[in-house]
Amino acid sequence: MPALSYLHQLFNIEHCQAYIHTLRWKERPLQCPRCQSQAIDPWGTYHYRPDCKRYWCNGCKRTFNDLTNTMLHHSKRSLPHWILATFLLCLACSSRRIAREIGVHIRTSYRWCWWLRNAALSYEMERQVEGTVEADDLYHTAGQKGQAHQGGKKALGRRARGRRKKREPGRGHYDKDRPAIIAWVSRQGAVVIHATRDFTVKTVQKAAHLAVQAGSRLYTDSASSYRAVKGYIHEYVNHTQKEYARGDVHENRAECLFSLLKPYLRVFRGIGKLNLPGYVGFFQFLRNFRQLNAFEQAEPILQAALDPTLASRVKKGEFVKCFDHFDLLQTAIN
Ligand SMILES: [Zn+2]
Numbered sequence: 001m002p003a004l005s006y007l008h009q010l011f012n013i014e015h016c017q018a019y020i021h022t023l024r025w026k027e028r029p030l031q032c033p034r035c036q037s038q039a040i041d042p043w044g045t046y047h048y049r050p051d052c053k054r055y056w057c058n059g060c061k062r063t064f065n066d067l068t069n070t071m072l073h074h075s076k077r078s079l080p081h082w083i084l085a086t087f088l089l090c091l092a093c094s095s096r097r098i099a100r101e102i103g104v105h106i107r108t109s110y111r112w113c114w115w116l117r118n119a120a121l122s123y124e125m126e127r128q129v130e131g132t133v134e135a136d137d138l139y140h141t142a143g144q145k146g147q148a149h150q151g152g153k154k155a156l157g158r159r160a161r162g163r164r165k166k167r168e169p170g171r172g173h174y175d176k177d178r179p180a181i182i183a184w185v186s187r188q189g190a191v192v193i194h195a196t197r198d199f200t201v202k203t204v205q206k207a208a209h210l211a212v213q214a215g216s217r218l219y220t221d222s223a224s225s226y227r228a229v230k231g232y233i234h235e236y237v238n239h240t241q242k243e244y245a246r247g248d249v250h251e252n253r254a255e256c257l258f259s260l261l262k263p264y265l266r267v268f269r270g271i272g273k274l275n276l277p278g279y280v281g282f283f284q285f286l287r288n289f290r291q292l293n294a295f296e297q298a299e300p301i302l303q304a305a306l307d308p309t310l311a312s313r314v315k316k317g318e319f320v321k322c323f324d325h326f327d328l329l330q331t332a333i334n
Contacts, residue, residue, distance in 0.1 A: 006103045013082035017051040017066070020079055023299065024066045024306045032057035033069040033308045064177045069308035071115055071315065077104060085112050086301050090286065090294040094268050114317070117278050119304040119317035120285040129186035130213040133232075135220045135256035137199055139172030141264065145272035173198050174326055181261070181274055184211040185253045193261070193284045195277045197326045201228040203237060206328045208232070219249050257258065257287070273326075281323040 004010065027277070031038045036060025046052050046065075054065050067073045070083055072226040081102050088098045099109035148154035161177075172178030174197040182204065184192040192211040196203050204225040212232065213219065220226035235249045244250060264283050265271060271279055289297050304310055313319065 008084045008102055013078065013080065014051045016079040018082060020306065021053065021066050023303045024213065026303065028082050031246045032059055033064055034062065035060040052185035057162065069311060071119065071305040071311045083302065085109065085118055086298040087295050089113055089116055090297040092247040092264055092267055098125060115314055116301055116305065117282045118314040118317055118319045119310065120301045120306050121281045121323060122310055123300060124281060124285050124288065125322060127192050128213050129184050129192050129211060130188070130216050132187040132217045132219065133212050134185045134222060134251040134254040136183055136251050136258060137223070138258050139178045140276065141176045141178050142183050142271050142273035142276045145270050147272055147274065171199050174273065178272065178325065179276060182207055183257050185257050187253065191257060191284055191287045193280050194325045195280045196328055199225055201225050203328055204230050207325060219251055221251060277323040277325065281320065
């Protein structure tokens with residue numbers, strides 16, 4: 001048996017407290033998270049957590065600390081657990097892997113991953129690409145995983161999918177457990193990825209409207225749904241005639257993005273279609289912050305997790321809901 005089973009045991013708890021303290025108050029004045037009063041006095045520390053500074057609010061006559069009212073408030077696990085879990089999440093580990101590496105229950109790590117992913121999505125809400133934009137589409141098998149009412153296995157109500165067999169021809173559709181994923185990749189760097197119900201003209205037009213700034217240059221393949229899109233300077237290459245690039249016109253960046261997305265999604269061994277937008281959105285976050293290493297990527301996520309104004313929205317999954325483009329045609333977009 002190794003002397004230490006988990007990496008977080010090597011963490012220095014004082015460093016973690018100081019790091020979290022810095023992140024918590026980085027862009028905000030030191031103020032009470034309950035009444036926003038800035039009349040604050042130091043109030044010692046906790047005897048069981050000697051490095052966690054406590055403050056007294058003269059406004060509401062209560063004490064608070066760095067974690068009060070944030071996503072990490074009331075967590076029974078230590079800060080090294082959280083920091084390490086966020087780091088592993090940015091390294092594209094599954095929640096089961098994270099549970100094993102940091103020694104928490106699978107349900108705990110699943111909940112943490114869900115919250116942290118939500119926190120990351122708060123950076124991607126207003127993302128739009130511009131300039132020269134390439135678009136491509138992909139169909140990803142996503143069923144009802146994790147949707148059994150009381151947990152455990154549920155009767156499928158159909159034949160097993162038979163992963164080895166050749167899949168049925170034609171485009172995928174949400175109702176056939178094969179929703180479409182559309183990637184909008186700007187040559188200036190940013191990406192937007194949408195998981196949509198289908199790949200009809202209407203859906204693609206609305207998705208383009210959301211993702212791409214009007215008047216941008218749009219390069220795609222010859223699919224008829226792209227050809228009908230209005231509001232952009234559009235050119236396409238014809239893959240059926242073996243044309244993959246015509247001078248500047250190609251969509252190789254978009255195809256490259258899918259070659260990264262596919263192995264990323266494979267790690268999770270099947271994603272339910274309800275959860276697909278969250279995973280795809282988190283991949284979008286990772287791509288848009290790709291100049292950073294995994295720990296640097298974890299920092300903005302932790303910073304969002306330490307924001308009391310985001311905490312309840314993150315736990316309710318509000319940000320993923322905004323990422324859910326399966327009901328694109330129902331939502332009114334002006
Ligand atoms: Zn107060």
